[in-house]
Amino acid sequence: MRIDKAEVIVTSPDRNFVTLRLTTDDGLVGLGDATLNGRELAVVAYLKEHVAALLIGKDASRIEDMWQFLYRSAYWRRGPVTMAAIAAVDMALWDIKGKAAGMPVYQLLGGASRDGLMAYGHASGKTLPELFDSVREHQALGFKSIRIQTGVPGLRAIYGIASNTAGTSHQGVRYDHEPAQRGALPMQEDWDTRAYLRHIPGVFEAVRHEFGPELPLLHDAHHRMTPIQAAKLGKSLEPFDLFWLEDCTPAENQEALRLVRQHTTTPLAIGEIFNTVWDYHTIIREQLIDYVRSAVTHTGGITHLKKVLDYAAIYQVKSGMHGPTDVSPVGMAAAMHLGLSIHNFGIQEYMQHGVKTNQVFHQSFTWNEGYLHPGDQPGLGVTLDVDEAGKYPYEQAYLPFNRLADGTVHDW
Ligand code: KDG
Ligand code: MG
Numbered sequence: 105m106r107i108d109k110a111e112v113i114v115t116s117p118d119r120n121f122v123t124l125r126l127t128t129d130d131g132l133v134g135l136g137d138a139t140l141n142g143r144e145l146a147v148v149a150y151l152k153e154h155v156a157a158l159l160i161g162k163d164a165s166r167i168e169d170m171w172q173f174l175y176r177s178a179y180w181r182r183g184p185v186t187m188a189a190i191a192a193v194d195m196a197l198w199d200i201k202g203k204a205a206g207m208p209v210y211q212l213l214g215g216a217s218r219d220g221l222m223a224y225g226h227a228s229g230k231t232l233p234e235l236f237d238s239v240r241e242h243q244a245l246g247f248k249s250i251r252i253q254t255g256v257p258g259l260r261a262i263y264g265i266a267s268n269t270a271g272t273s274h275q276g277v278r279y280d281h282e283p284a285q286r287g288a289l290p291m292q293e294d295w296d297t298r299a300y301l302r303h304i305p306g307v308f309e310a311v312r313h314e315f316g317p318e319l320p321l322l323h324d325a326h327h328r329m330t331p332i333q334a335a336k337l338g339k340s341l342e343p344f345d346l347f348w349l350e351d352c353t354p355a356e357n358q359e360a361l362r363l364v365r366q367h368t369t370t371p372l373a374i375g376e377i378f379n380t381v382w383d384y385h386t387i388i389r390e391q392l393i394d395y396v397r398s399a400v401t402h403t404g405g406i407t408h409l410k411k412v413l414d415y416a417a418i419y420q421v422k423s424g425m426h427g428p429t430d431v432s433p434v435g436m437a438a439a440m441h442l443g444l445s446i447h448n449f450g451i452q453e454y455m456q457h458g459v460k461t462n463q464v465f466h467q468s469f470t471w472n473e474g475y476l477h478p479g480d481q482p483g484l485g486v487t488l489d490v491d492e493a494g495k496y497p498y499e500q501a502y503l504p505f506n507r508l509a510d511g512t513v514h515d516w
Pocket of ligand 2: 324326
């Protein structure tokens with residue numbers, strides 16, 4: 105079972121996706137997601153120029169060895185581009201191993217630890233009535249846990265709030281498939297942390313009043329606060345019993361979380377922009393977070409993220425894998441297989457891909473009353489329709505960024 109062909113396929117149905125497709129000499133095909141939102145072509149070049157040739161002729165069954173080879177032989181370690189490229193190879197090899205064994209990948213990882221994966225959806229609105237409608241739409245689709253994002257009075261546009269011109273998911277929900285806007289330049293948004301801190305507790309109070317105490321609610325702060333601001337927000341949200349507060353600080357300074365943790369019992373989730381266990385070791389070991397947000401796609405694949413999550417399990421930290429639309433259906437499938445098998449699964453983000461994306465990627469996961477299951481197809485359970493993919497060439501896209509009122513660039 106040697107790797108015969110390594111192809112990198114770029115397609116932009118509802119948004120850009122980068123997929124690695126490996127074919128073995130006995131005809132098995134494995135897919136890996138290498139999508140890095142807004143920097144897609146950097147990973148394409150890394151894979152095409154520096155990795156593809158190294159794969160040809162290699163034994164496709166040696167997943168751990170391949171991971172170590174790609175990580176160590178490059179000399180330059182970590183970083184989103186490298187780790188997305190390694191992730192794609194790793195996922196494709198797990199896909200091939202599953203197909204060779206005639207088993208879904210979760211069986212190879214130890215089998216199911218649960219019947220399904222509780223998933224949260226994204227409700228958002230510029231105003232409370234819009235937000236309530238969005239929560240109801242998600243509940244009607246079966247979501248049992250919901251992320252809450254709203255506009256802030258005085259701010260024009262905020263990342264994470266679906267616009268009225270947004271596209272529609274396959275389930276009919278109004279949605280922004282492109283937090284990364286297509287175009288030659290990134291969109292500028294505005295930000296004011298004090299206005300945000302004044303506004304958000306009232307939003308959660310209103311949501312609790314409208315939807316009751318039981319619904320698990322989540323909130324994403326997108327790395328925008330200092331530790332003391334984050335501590336203040338966590339404390340002010342305690343009465344509303346959040347499932348988690350996400351990315352409260354730019355957490356590459358892991359020690360900063362000590363200050364936040366001293367002040368609040370609101371559970372914390374961090375890590376969608378992290379790439380390796382080294383980004384997590386202090387915050388896991390000191391139990392400064394409750395959920396690991398990494399995606400399989402951005403953390404070196406199933407092989408490495410499983411190690412991160414096994415390490416987290418020792419400290420009672422659970423998974424909360426990133427599942428935005430910029431993780432492709434292949435990356436989502438990998439997350440579902442991993443989430444189903446580990447003991448310390450917490451929750452899975454599920455943002456729903458668009459109609460065109462689902463025509464390019466044929467998936468076998470199921471959605472049942474708020475729970476995802478990856479299905480029982482051998483491998484990851486996703487196939488790529490290359491002809492369909494070819495209809496949608498790459499389009500330049502950037503994530504937005506923030507400036508404060510005085511023009512200073514701020515975290516978004
Ligand atoms: O590529 C960036 C998006 O995936 C990310 O900003 C979405 O924060 C996000 C989330 O929690 O899904
Ligand atoms: Mg996030």
